[in-house]
Amino acid sequence: MEIQDSLIDLHCHSTASDGQLTPPELISRAVANQVNIIAITDHDTVAGLPMAHGYIAAQNLPIKLINGVEISTNWKNHDIHIVGLNIDPTCPELENFLSTQRELRNERAAEIGRRLEKAGVLGAYDGAKSYAGGAALSRGHYARWLADNGYAKCVGSVFKKYMSKGKTGYVPNNWQSIEKAISIIHLAGGQAVLAHPSGYKFSAKWLRRLVREFKEAGGDAIEVVLGQQSLNDRANLIALSHQNELMGSLGSDFHFPGGWLDLGKNMYQPKGVNWIWESEKWKSNIA
Structure with missing residues (x-):
């Protein structure tokens, strides 16, 4: 073909x-x-x-x-x-x-968890890790956990409510160029x-x-x-x-x-x- x-x-x-x-x-x-x-x-x-x-x-x-x-x-x-x-x-x-990228990703993910916990969203970091199943933790894993636990109607709305700039779980990226x-x-x-x-x-x-x-x-x-x-x-x-x-x-x-x-x-x-x-x-x- x-x-x-x-x-x-x-x-x-x-x-x-x-x-x-x-x-x-x-x-x-x-x-x-x-x-x-x-x-x-x-x-x-x-x-x-x-x-x-x-x-x-x-x-x-x-x-x-x-x-x-x-x-x-x-x-x-x-x-x-x-x-x-x-x-x-x-x-x-x-x-x-x-390897460096994954370290940066894990640092950012941990900070997202700290900010959510400070705002009263308890267990988000461990919950997101359970969704990751050993993979590098991402905002997508947080979004799935937050949606499944009633913090938003769907994954898309999680980003608008928690992960966009100025929101509780927003952490600026730390990636390379x-x-x-x-x-x-x-x-x-x-x-x-x-x-x-x-x-x-x-x-x-x-x-x-x-x-x-x-x-x-x-x-x-x-x-x-x-x-x-x-x-x-x-x-x-x-x-x-x-x-x-x-x-x-x-x-x-x-x-x-x-x-x-x-x-x-x-x-x-x-x-x-x-x-x-x-x-x-x-x-x-x-x-």
Whole structure:
């Protein structure tokens, strides 16, 4: 099958970070959804990749797994996520970088717990840890615990009520720079992709600035097709990719089964995009 005829999803999460399916469960769902090529891109960890590869081999499944990671970065005090695709997960520089990232993530998570407890939300830290199941603790784990324990109606409302700037559980990010993340991804042999650009809710001016500075920092591609997206948003992201001479990528940002987002859902491949899998570097990585 030609890659342009494949169903591709290059952004999803497992229980190695804040997803709710184990790597084997994630692969099984992708196969059931007829996804041909998938990248597991857990937050600041590659721990789920060996299990996923092993499961594919043991079951002889008809799917290609791309080694990936999603790195949290700080850009002008905003959380910006950079996806690394076709990385070597055993690269020493990458391993050291991700170890530092997880330390920063754990420090931030502990501070969120302290602030919530001070505000009278008791047990949030231990509760979130129970949801993480050994993975690095994230705001997503807190959100699930708070929603399930009646502090908000749903996970989305938790962020508005507790985690947004100025709220009880808000803690500024302490991540490293976009430039550092891109450099590490390149050292690991991969390509750097700006994740869900329109998801940051920036003004048009600030989004253009972000994409331009991502390119100047050495970025390779941006996600132009997202799991939930209007046609106007897709057209705007494609235009930004052309204006900045960036390749296009796509991904559902799947975390758990639901009605709106699923593996491979809405992963169309519009014409006129210089897709990342058409690059010589991609082809040499998966040859």
